[in-house]
């Protein structure tokens with residue numbers, strides 16, 4: 417191992433962006449880099465960027481300005497600090513970034529960060545490097561697996577990318593351009609990753625992909641496997657007690673996946689199923705390729721086999737041409753479905769996407785006002801959902817110590833945070849916790865010690 421250095425990685429985007437940040441840190445470990453949470457002491461700062469809305473991009477440039485001050489302070493002490501911009505803005509803007517922000521030494525796209533160690537070595541010779549091509553080799557094959565220590569440090573839950581890229585081309589979205597065409601990783605590669613995670617103490621795995629339910633990776637028998645089949649295989653990995661997947665597209669919710677929700681106790685009854693709008697006219701203009709009714713039918717099919725499934729979603733308000741009546745269709749859809757929570761955004765025109773050139777862009781003030789109305793409805797549903805747990809028992813996967821002494825924090829099957837007094841050695845186990853009350857963002861629980869159980873872990877010998 418070469419001389420020790422420190423890397424600070426900061427994520428600005430979705431779960432895949434967070435996952436990529438971990439993988440970049442893993443890739444740099446053999447070159448002697450350890451992770452640090454303090455920018456000031458870093459030899460390399462990686463900003464892992466998101467391009468989804470204009471605001472996300474603005475954040476990157478203000479952050480580069482902030483890191484530049486640390487870089488200058490380091491230089492004043494005779495120490496070199498490199499700044500790398502990675503992720504979806506890097507992929508979309510490439511060289512533009514080094515032109516606009518001269519403090520940036522390296523721009524690395526979302527498909528070639530496995531080349532980071534080589535690029536950093538080359539930096540010593542070249543002045544600046546921009547690499548945003550879509551390479552022929554598979555970055556997952558080239559990446560260094562995380563060490564046991566790195567996995568343990570990240571906790572008992574983990575993301576695993578199983579599918580990447582998108583061929584759907586919704587008219588508002590940059591992802592097909594920043595992440596490229598859809599690819600699925602082979603089943604056995606994913607099984608290997610999950611076995612490694614489980615052996616190091618991970619108990620919950622969330623399979624991620626931009627269209628994760630379009631997954632069609634090579635199966636163990638050489639035929640393409642569905643996400644349902646992949647989940648069935650992963651449920652057999654000793655030590656894994658919870659499985660989730662995100663983000664799914666309503667069009668790809670096939671029977672096999674729906675049945676997996678019936679058959680697999682480890683598959684959590686919480687599904688993020690973005691719909692964006694409740695208006696058929698807007699859905700068509702967005703190129704979502706399904707109607708309001710088709711979306712409702714998917715939800716009904718899932719609820720028929722697992723009535724306890726809770727849905728979350730994403731919404732965009734102020735899409736070009738959206739009328740007040742069409743916005744009302746979104747509100748009525750939210751009423752009809754009844755969500756456990758949802759994200760909502762004002763439409764942000766993205767350069768190079770078809771919707772950015774559409775007529776009738778909705779005035780910002782109007783969109784903002786719609787956003788507030790939608791958010792108050794969603795917040796009311798979310799609060800009601802949380803309140804419905806008070807007095808009931810929830811299974812909580814304990815993840816880490818809480819803020820108070822003797823307290824642990826964990827998650828319900830619906831990803832609600834629960835605070836409960838419990839012994840630290842119970843981290844990584846699932847406890848039946850009586851929910852006693854709700855706070856702003858958490859549930860409070862009681863009685864965990866008396867009802868503790870961890871059947872799957874015991875079976876796995878963990």
Ligand code: SAH
Pocket residue numbers: 468469588589590591626627663664665690691692730731732761762763764765766
């Ligand atoms: N693949 C997922 C979404 C990924 S992007 C899907 O198909 O649903 C996450 C969310 O960001 C989207 O669901 C959408 O609600 C929001 N989003 C994407 N592009 C946007 C834009 N141009 N303006 C505002 N919100 C956007």
Ligand code: SF4
Pocket residue numbers: 582583584585586589590591592626627665
């Ligand atoms: Fe973007 Fe649509 Fe693809 Fe989701 S399905 S990543 S919203 S283009």
Ligand code: F3S
Pocket residue numbers: 428429430431432433465466467468503504590591594595
């Ligand atoms: Fe953002 Fe790229 Fe994820 S644009 S939402 S970081 S796929």
